[in-house]
Amino acid sequence: MVLFKPEARMTPGSTRERHVILAAALFALFLAILDQATKILVLHRIGLHERITVIPGFFDLTHLTNKGAAWGMFHDLPWIPFGISVAAFVLLIVFLRKLSSGWPERCFALLMVAAGIAGNCTDRLWHGAVIDFLRFHWRDVAEWPSFNVADSAICCGVALFVLSSFLRPETKSEAKRDDAGDAAKSA
16 A cells, blocks of 8 residues: 555545554554563563663663653653653544544554554553663764654654655645534534
């Protein structure tokens, strides 16, 4: 399936839309399972704060925990990122069709983000913190904060959604039609 075909917009309620949402949901489920499986391996095979060099001077596997959000924000208030994550997950699922605007790649993007949120929330519930294990650095001089598969799913999902938004900007006639449809529904 080519995601960015011009005629690829889905009709609401169509069989095609159901198939795309199902495929995206299965892909998201795969990502969530992959995230948890890799974290289980890390928990059982790598000691806390231990590093295993994969590519010297560039990439290590490690075992770190993060009670906060990105880059350790809200470390002392872990319920804040958890609450925001749960709210974002629920809103993504409830408004999936509206947010995707009928474009298949946006369904995939949004459900990738949902899978990442689910993976990190699972960590918070079961371990009290998110398990991070992918460490990229440049000869220990510059380092990107450690992350995991769930973080990657969120970032890739957001990037795909942004790319789709640039490649498929909403036309003025679509915006007027959507506004008129929303007004008619509320009347």
